[in-house]
Amino acid sequence: xxxxxxxxxxxxxxxxxxxxxxxxxxxxxxxxxxxxxxxxxxxxxxxxxxxxxxxxxxxxxxxxxxxxxxxxxxxxxxxxxxxxxxxxxxxxxxxxxxxxxxxxxxxxxxxxxxxxxxxxxxxxxxxxxxxxxxxxxxxxxxxxxxxxxxxxxxxxxxxxxxxxxxxxxxxxxxxxxxxxxxxxxxxxxxxxxxxxxxxxxxxxxxxxxxxxxxxxxxxxxxxxxxxxxxxxxxxxxxxxxxxxxxxxxxxxxxxxxxxxxxxxxxxxxxxxxxxxx
Amino acid sequence: xxxxxxxxxxxxxxxxxxxxxxxxxxxxxxxxxxxxxxxxxxxxxxxxxxxxxxxxxxxxxxxxxxxxxxxxxxxxxxxxxxxxxxxxxxxxxxxxxxxxxxxxxxxxxxxxxxxxxxxxxxxxxxxx
Numbered sequence: 207x208x209x210x211x212x213x214x215x216x217x218x219x220x221x222x223x224x225x226x227x228x229x230x231x232x233x234x235x236x237x238x239x240x241x242x243x244x245x246x247x248x249x250x251x252x253x254x255x256x257x258x259x260x261x262x263x264x265x266x267x268x269x270x271x272x273x274x275x276x277x278x279x280x281x282x283x284x285x286x287x288x289x290x291x292x293x294x295x296x297x298x299x300x301x302x303x304x305x306x307x308x309x310x311x312x313x314x315x316x317x318x319x320x321x322x323x324x325x326x327x328x329x330x331x332x333x334x335x336x337x338x339x340x341x342x343x344x345x346x347x348x349x350x351x352x353x354x355x356x357x358x359x360x361x362x363x364x365x366x367x368x369x370x371x372x373x374x375x376x377x378x379x380x381x382x383x384x385x386x387x388x389x390x391x392x393x394x395x396x397x398x399x400x401x402x403x404x405x406x407x408x409x410x411x412x413x414x415x416x417x418x419x420x421x422x423x424x425x426x427x428x429x430x431x432x433x434x435x436x437x438x439x440x441x442x443x444x445x446x447x448x449x450x451x452x453x454x455x456x457x458x459x460x461x462x463x464x465x466x467x468x469x470x471x472x473x474x475x476x477x478x479x480x481x482x483x
Numbered sequence: 484x485x486x487x488x489x490x491x492x493x494x495x496x497x498x499x500x501x502x503x504x505x506x507x508x509x510x511x512x513x514x515x516x517x518x519x520x521x522x523x524x525x526x527x528x529x530x531x532x533x534x535x536x537x538x539x540x541x542x543x544x545x546x547x548x549x550x551x552x553x554x555x556x557x558x559x560x561x562x563x564x565x566x567x568x569x570x571x572x573x574x575x576x577x578x579x580x581x582x583x584x585x586x587x588x589x590x591x592x593x594x595x596x597x598x599x600x601x602x603x604x605x606x607x608x609x610x611x
Contacts, residue, residue, distance in 0.1 A: 207530065207531065208527060208528050208529065208530060208531075209523070209526050209527050209528070209529050209530070209531050210523055210527035210528065212531045213519075213523060213527070246533070247533075247534055248533040248534070249533060249534060249535055249536040250536075251536040251538075252533050252536060259566055259569065259570075262569055262570060262572070262573060263508065263569060265573065266504045266507060266508045266569070266572050266573060266576075267504075267508050269501070269504050270501050270502075270504040270505040270508065271501070273497045273500050273501040273504070274497060274498060274501035274502075276494075276497065280493070280496065280497065280500065280580060281592065284577075284580060284592060284595055284596055284599065285592075285595055287577075287595075287599045288595055288598045288599055288602075291599055291602040291603060291606075292602055294606075295602060295605070295606050298606070342591075343591065344589075412572070412573035412576075413573045413574075413576070413577060413599065413603070415573075416570050416571075416573045416574055416603060416607075417602060417603050417606040417607075418606070419570045420570065420603075420606050420607035420608075421606055423544060423566075423567075423570070424544055424545065425538070425544070426538030426539035426540075426543070426544050427538075427539075428539065428543075428563070428566060429533070429539060430518070430522070430543065430558075430559040430560075430562035430563045430566070431522065431526075431531070431559065431562075432533065433562065433566055434515055434518065434519045434522070434562045435519075437511075437512065437515055437565075437566065437569060438512060438515060438516065438519070441508055441512055
């Protein structure tokens with residue numbers, strides 16, 4: 207295989223990764239890491255570098271649309287980013303002492319857990335009482351739906367913030383945006399509508415990944431030859447994904463989310479246990 | 484207390500941030516695309532070697548080296564410069580939110596945003 211062919215194949219794969227990443231709030235990294243390591247046999251260090259780039263590209267590409275249309279909640283995102291960026295730093299600093307196989311298994315288990323929780327959505331409680339902390343932090347908002355703007359109230363702020371720290375640490379460790387944990391925290395603990403959860407996760411993962419990307423760039427993990435097709439493909443894919451999300455039904459998005467992470471969970475656990483990574 | 488200028492609404496902030504993100508990714512991808520053309524023209528026919536980790540050379544790891552390599556019109560240096568711009572986009576976005584919250588005189592969120600910026604600055608400049 208030549209560099210030109212590898213670039214083309216990666217670009218096509220990245221298109222799909224960006225679209226799925228934007229639709230699910232998981233970031234492109236969830237697809238990019240296994241694509242590079244399992245399909246193209248790229249060393250995990252380079253894969254993590256390219257994956258961080260893909261997460262920033264998915265986030266910024268899709269968020270440009272999501273923020274303007276009023277899906278992402280800037281206040282929730284900014285508040286939870288404190289926990290995620292600190293967590294990301296912690297993860298990036300312990301990464302050199304963690305084995306890739308163990309990391310892959312942990313990644314898989316996290317994903318498996320997310321499959322279960324994402325297919326068991328909490329009951330919708332549109333007229334739930336307001337949480338005083340969420341009200342004080344002005345987190346309650348509204349988002350566009352087919353029937354016009356729909357308002358929502360936020361709950362469980364401390365629990366959500368704690369999970370965000372874990373999400374950030376995973377992001378630093380694995381080079382993924384760890385959007386699964388973020389979507390889970392907002393959807394299950396804070397009871398935020400699914401589309402707001404995924405788009406706010408998408409909005410946040412760029413900042414979390416930028417915190418790790420600086421560290422990894424300095425360590426020489428970011429290879430321009432791999433990151434280039436990944437970034438260009440993911441950007442276009444994420445913009446397409448942002449358009450699709452606006453029209454998609456929530457239960458379809460939940461199903462897509464669950465299927466993507468189930469496949470990846472099984473793949474990563476298998477490869478971690480058999481020592482392929 | 485009211486300042487000389489009217490405070491920014493959340494909607495205006497969303498438009499500003501959305502516009503900044505779009506501009507950032509467009510600029511970054513334009514630089515990466517130019518670098519890609521040069522890189523592929525020179526190395527496209529070679530065989531990729533990514534099976535073992537060797538790490539990037541020093542001039543592709545740090546801003547000063549990347550700038551030198553990019554101004555010399557090296558494909559890989561230009562791509563790396565575009566990637567630095569991409570990494571800078573979410574950081575610029577947080578800075579813009581800081582400005583918006585300050586205009587709204589929302590002290591809680593000014594503090595929250597400063598925390599995020601502090602951690603980002605530390606990870607990018609303070610750790611090596």
